[in-house]
Structures are given as structure tokens and as C-alpha cells.
Amino acid sequence: MTAIIETEGLTRRYGDVHAVEDVTLRVEEGSVYGLLGRNGAGKTTLLQLLTGQEFATSGEARLFGERSLENPRVLGRTCLVKESQSYPDNVRGHHVLRAASWSYAHWDQDYAIRLADDLRVPLGRRVKKMSRGQRSAVGAIVGLASRAELTLFDEPYAGLDAVARQVFYDALLADLAEHPRTVVMSTHLIDEASPLLDRVVVIDEGRIVIDAEADALRGTAVTVVGRAQDVDAFVSGRDVLRRDRIGGISSATVADVDHAARAAATAAGLELAPVSLQELVVARTGGARGRKDPS
Amino acid sequence: MTAIAPVAPGRRILNGARVHAANPFTTLGLPWLILAAVFALTYAIWRIIAWAASSGGGLDDDAFRYAGGVSWIIFYMIAVAAQAMNQTFRFAVGLSQTRRDYFLGTAAYFGGMALIYGAGITVLAAVERATGGWGMGGAFFAPAFLYDAPLWVVMWSFVGLMLLMLFFGAVAGAIFLRWRATGLVTLLLALAAAIVGAVFLITWADAWGTVGELLGGTSVAALVAWTLPVTALLGGLAFLLLRRAAVRA
Numbered sequence: 001m002t003a004i005i006e007t008e009g010l011t012r013r014y015g016d017v018h019a020v021e022d023v024t025l026r027v028e029e030g031s032v033y034g035l036l037g038r039n040g041a042g043k044t045t046l047l048q049l050l051t052g053q054e055f056a057t058s059g060e061a062r063l064f065g066e067r068s069l070e071n072p073r074v075l076g077r078t079c080l081v082k083e084s085q086s087y088p089d090n091v092r093g094h095h096v097l098r099a100a101s102w103s104y105a106h107w108d109q110d111y112a113i114r115l116a117d118d119l120r121v122p123l124g125r126r127v128k129k130m131s132r133g134q135r136s137a138v139g140a141i142v143g144l145a146s147r148a149e150l151t152l153f154d155e156p157y158a159g160l161d162a163v164a165r166q167v168f169y170d171a172l173l174a175d176l177a178e179h180p181r182t183v184v185m186s187t188h189l190i191d192e193a194s195p196l197l198d199r200v201v202v203i204d205e206g207r208i209v210i211d212a213e214a215d216a217l218r219g220t221a222v223t224v225v226g227r228a229q230d231v232d233a234f235v236s237g238r239d240v241l242r243r244d245r246i247g248g249i250s251s252a253t254v255a256d257v258d259h260a261a262r263a264a265a266t267a268a269g270l271e272l273a274p275v276s277l278q279e280l281v282v283a284r285t286g287g288a289r290g291r292k293d294p295s
Numbered sequence: 296m297t298a299i300a301p302v303a304p305g306r307r308i309l310n311g312a313r314v315h316a317a318n319p320f321t322t323l324g325l326p327w328l329i330l331a332a333v334f335a336l337t338y339a340i341w342r343i344i345a346w347a348a349s350s351g352g353g354l355d356d357d358a359f360r361y362a363g364g365v366s367w368i369i370f371y372m373i374a375v376a377a378q379a380m381n382q383t384f385r386f387a388v389g390l391s392q393t394r395r396d397y398f399l400g401t402a403a404y405f406g407g408m409a410l411i412y413g414a415g416i417t418v419l420a421a422v423e424r425a426t427g428g429w430g431m432g433g434a435f436f437a438p439a440f441l442y443d444a445p446l447w448v449v450m451w452s453f454v455g456l457m458l459l460m461l462f463f464g465a466v467a468g469a470i471f472l473r474w475r476a477t478g479l480v481t482l483l484l485a486l487a488a489a490i491v492g493a494v495f496l497i498t499w500a501d502a503w504g505t506v507g508e509l510l511g512g513t514s515v516a517a518l519v520a521w522t523l524p525v526t527a528l529l530g531g532l533a534f535l536l537l538r539r540a541a542v543r544a
Contacts, residue, residue: 053388053542070538075391076302085389088382090318099317102310103390105302148391 002029003065004150004182005050010059012045012206019045021206022059027184032176034197034214035186036281042206043186044082047152051080063150079104079148081139083155093123093130096138097145106147106179115141118167119160132159140168144175153185165189169196190278194218200277204285214277221280222262225251226270234265241283253283304396311392311400312407314383322379322408326368327415333364334435341431359433360442365416369456372412376405376464377471384472385542398534405461413454420449440515448516455519455526462529469536 005027012020020042027033037043048054050061052069060067063074087096093116101107116123119137127135140156157165173196176183187193200217202210210217221241224234231250235243239255253275257265265272302310315322341359348354380401387397420437428434434442437449444452470478497503510518 048542051391052393055539055541070393070395072302072304072307072393072396075393076307078391080389080391082389086385088314088318088386090320091386095317099310099314099386100390102306102313103302103392142390 003027004029004063005184006062006065007050008059008062010046010049010061011057012042012049012054013057018206020049020203023203023206023208025201025208025211027182029182030180031182031198032196033182033184034190034193034200035184035203036190036200037186037203038285041203041285043203044084044154045206046203047080047082047154047184047186050152051075051078053080076103076105077149078152079143079146079150080152081143081154081156083136083139083158085135085139087127087135089128090126091128092126093121093138096127096142097123100142100146104146104148106149108145108147111175112141112145115144115171118171119164133161133164136160137164137168144168144171147175147179147181150182151184153183153187155186155188157187157189165192169193172196190281191276194277197277200281202281202284209284210281217280218274218277220257221253221255221275221283222257222265223251223253223273223275223279224265224270225249225273226268230268230270234268234270241280253279255280307392307396308399308403310390311387311397312404313400314387314390314392314397315379315401315404321382322375322404323411326371326375326412329371330365330368333367337362337364337435338429338431338433341429341433345431356432357442359428359431360438362433362435362438365436365438368412368416369453369460372408372457372460373464373467375408376461377468379404380465380468380537381471384468384537384540388542394538394540395534398537401465402462402530405465406458409454409457409461412457413450416453417446417450421446444515451516452519455522459522459526459529462526462533465533466529466536469533469540472540473536 003026005025007023007025010020010023010025011018023046035043035046045054049056050063050068052061052071052075055069062068063071063078066074068074068078097109097112097116100112101109113123115121116137119141121134121137121141122130125134127138130138136155136157136159140153140160143151143153143156157168160168169192172183185193185196194214197214200210200212200214201208224231226234226249228245228248228250231252235252235254238257238261240252241255242253244251262272344358345354348358383401384397387400388394392400416436420441423429423434423436437444441449441452467479467482470482474481497506513521
């Protein structure tokens with residue numbers, strides 16, 4: 001497979017703040033990547049570094065095998081949709097679509113109009129006067145209808161309601177089937193987006209802490225529930241992501257559990273429960289890390 | 296993956312210009328409206344003066360030839376250019392334009408603006424002359440040293456001065472995109488310091504006479520021609536500043 005995105009030691013510091021720190025990443029052609037992390041973890045900065053909207057302190061980003069900064073050959077094949085995108089005053093929804101159609105060679109205007117209809121975006125309205133959800137939807141339409149070979153979505157549906165989000169997921173899946181391309185999507189709604197994702201990259205305090213196949217990741221962690229002493233015995237020496245205890249019953253979320261370990265846990269009378277991608281990411285990015293037993 | 300032909304450079308620069316045209320009111324509409332208002336006020340003042348003077352000793356022939364109202368639209372181009380860049384830069388880069396293509400497109404758009412305004416004001420100056428100075432011997436669109444100048448000099452002067460102001464505005468706009476208000480205040484202070492410094496140097500060298508001769512002895516058209524290299528320098532400076540501008544909310 002070909003690498004669509006390659007970075008080597010990509011770093012962006014603002015004074016003492018390490019927004020993106022030593023990120024070395026490879027994104028393969030044709031997959032959907034989830035870029036997950038907390039607010040301020042560096043998701044937006046990373047996506048802006050990839051497209052040359054922001055400047056690296058050190059390191060380099062390459063798209064389609066070429067340096068991306070100020071490179072019209074690769075930028076014309078790349079679409080970054082940001083939640084924070086600013087629009088000129090008085091520019092209306094259909095102006096945005098028209099301007100986007102100039103930039104992207106594969107732009108599909110009919111598809112954009114259809115999406116605007118499905119997402120109920122008032123294209124005649126000034127973008128500055130739109131609600132947050134409608135503005136997000138304009139971005140989502142640009143990202144989908146651009147059909148750019150590399151499409152980067154930064155929080156594409158902040159402010160969208162549940163129906164609109166489902167429309168977006170369905171549209172993305174259907175369109176990817178017809179027009180395969182590489183998608184990187186940053187999001188907070190991990191479980192909701194999880195079925196779309198082939199691969200997951202988790203960033204925390206500017207560093208990549210997880211870069212793995214989504215399926216493999218979902219299979220690696222497990223929550224065991226049972227009597228406290230049985231749980232204690234099972235988890236000793238393992239990578240415990242989270243522990244809770246109520247009376248004599250204890251539960252622990254443990255990473256890297258293989259088949260043998262599962263069998264051992266069952267034999268020890270523990271109940272096993274799957275861990276969602278969201279729980280895993282929360283645990284990995286400091287949610288309950290280091291929390292002491294509340295006993 | 297199918298290799299697609301990259302968008303041709305001319306087309307990309309056109310895209311840089313077109314983001315300004317998405318809403319041309321602030322760059323091509325509003326300045327005309329304000330100029331019309333300034334002209335209406337000037338005309339009203341002429342009428343009041345003429346009416347007041349009719350009971351006194353009358354007016355000199357050139358009483359209404361030094362109205363400065365039209366210079367307003369020239370200086371206003373600084374704000375128009377800076378604002379246009381602040382409005383569209385993040386939008387254009389957000390649509391995958393390079394800073395270079397955006398800047399070249401913007402420069403072309405500013406060039407077009409200077410031509411449109413220059414041509415428009417020249418037409419108004421021609422009407423002004425044909426109507427005997429709006430019936431009052433006034434000179435609003437081609438006042439002072441342009442009063443006797445041929446129309447091509449009027450057009451040349453407005454186009455040249457507009458370009459100078461637009462590209463000064465482009466520098467201000469690029470500075471604002473990078474350093475916000477702090478940058479603009481620094482720019483204005485530096486400009487004021489440069490003017491005071493120049494006044495000091497000329498006074499110190501006792502060269503005001505020479506400066507006066509130089510300005511008086513050079514034709515208007517030649518003076519405007521001398522602004523072109525300055526405009527080009529400002530354009531280059533604006534590009535260097537913009538090339539390192541990040542996209543921030």
C-alpha cells in the first residue's frame with residue numbers, strides 16, 4: 001500500500017506549550033482513520049500541520065510523497081474541513097460551494113446540493129448567520145463533495161443533531177464505497193464514529209499514544225468483574241486501565257488480554273465484558289489513570 | 296488512484312482573485328457610495344459659500360478648485376485592502392489554495408480595482424469639465440494640480456496612487472494576519488517615526504529648498520511613476536509577510 005500521509009518527528013511548540021510533539025505517522029491509501037484525543041490534545045494543530053496551514057517547529061509533513069507546505073500539487077488533492085473554519089462576511093452557503101468547486105478537480109455540485117437538502121442547510125443564508133450546526137454541515141458538504149483523494153475532517157459535526165450526524169455517516173460510507181479515498185477524521189464522539197474507522201490514532205498532549213487497527217484495538221482490552229480477591233489475583237502484573245470497587249465486588253479494565261488470559265479469567269469465576277473504543281481511549285488518555293481504589 | 300492533472304497556475308491565481316469577488320460590495324461598492332456622499336457634502340458647501348459670497352465681493356475663479364474630498368477614496372483603499380485580506384485569507388487557504396496563489400490572485404484583484412476606480416474617477420472628471428465644474432467652476436474629481444492636467448494624467452495619477460495605497464494596505468493586512476493589533480500599532484508607530492526622521496534629516500541638511508524644487512520641477516505624471524517601484528516593494532514585502540502567516544481562528 002502507498003502512504004498518503006507521512007510525517008517524521010513533526011513538532012509544533014507555542015512557547016512552552018507542546019501542541020504537537022515528535023509525531024511520526026503513516027497513513028495508508030484508502031482507509032478511514034480516526035484521530036482521537038481530548039480537547040487541546042493537538043488534533044487540529046496536527047491536521048493544520050499536515051496541510052501547511054500551520055508551520056512546524058521541526059519535522060516535516062509529506063502528502064502523496066511530497067512536502068505539503070505551499071505545494072499546489074498536493075493541496076489540490078487534499079481537503080481539510082475544520083470546525084473553526086472562518087468565512088468572509090456576507091458569504092452565503094452557495095458561495096462557499098462555488099468557491100470550493102474551483103479548488104477541487106473532482107467536485108460534484110449535484111451531490112453537494114443533494115447533501116445540503118439532506119442536511120437541511122439553507123444555502124441562501126449568510127454563513128455567519130447560520131447556526132453552529134448549519135455551519136458544520138456546510139463544512140461536511142464541502143468535505144464530501146470535494147471528493148478529494150485525501151479528506152481531513154476536524155470535528156466535522158460539532159453542533160449537528162443526531163439525525164444530521166447519521167446522515168453524514170451514511171453519506172460518507174456510501175460515497176467511499178463508490179469513490180474510494182483516504183479519510184482522516186478527528187472526533188469526540190468515538191463510539192458513534194467507531195464503525196466507520198479502519199484505524200485509530202490517539203493523540204494526547206501532542207504525542208501519539210495509540211496507532212492501531214480499530215478491530216485489533218477493540219479486541220485487546222476487557223473488563224473483568226467478580227469478587228475483589230479474584231479480580232486482584234487476575235490483574236496482578238497486567239496493564240490495568242481502570243478499577244472500581246463496590247463492597248466485595250470489584251471490576252477492572254485490563255489491556256492486552258489474549259485468548260489464554262480470557263480463559264483463565266473465566267476459569268477464575270470472573271465475568272468478562274467488552275470494552276468500547278471510547279472507554280479504551282478515555283482510559284489511555286488519562287481519564288481514570290492512576291486513580292486509587294476508592295476503598 | 297487515477298492521476299489527475301494539476302490545476303493550471305493561471306487558474307489557481309484566478310481562484311485567489313475570485314474569493315474577493317464572492318462578495319464585491321466592500322471592495323467595489325461601498326467606496327463609491329461614500330465618495331458620492333463626500334461629493335454631495337462638498338457640493339452643498341460650495342453652494343453655501345457661493346450664496347454667502349454673492350452678497351459680498353464675489354468669488355475668485357479658482358475658489359472651488361482645491362477640494363480634497365477625492366483624496367479620501369485613495370486613502371480609504373488602505374483599509375479596503377487590509378480588510379479584504381483579513382476577510383478572505385483563511386477562507387482561501389481553507390479551500391486548499393497556497394498562500395502564493397492567493398497572494399498573486401489578490402494582487403491581480405487589487406490591480407483590477409485600481410483600474411476600475413481610476414477609470415471611473417476619470418470619467419467623472421471628464422463630466423466635471425464638460426459641465427463647467429458642475430455649473431460652479433468647481434473641481435472635485437480632478438482638483439488642484441490635476442485641474443489643468445490632460446485626462447490621461449488624471450487616470451494615471453489615480454491608478455498609480457490607488458495601487459500604492461492598496462499594496463500598503465496589503466502589508467498592513469499581512470501584518471494584522473500575523474500579529475493582530477499589536478503588529479498594526481507597531482507598523483503605524485514605525486511609519487510615524489520614519490516620517491519624523493525624514494523631516495529631521497531634510498531640516499538638518501537644510502534641503503527643503505531642494506525638495507521643493509524637485510517636487511515642483513517634476514511633472515505629476517513623473518511623480519506618480521516614481522511611486523511604482525515603491526508599490527512593487529510593498530507588494531514584495533506583503534508577500535514575504537503573508538508567506539509565513541498561519542491560519543488561526
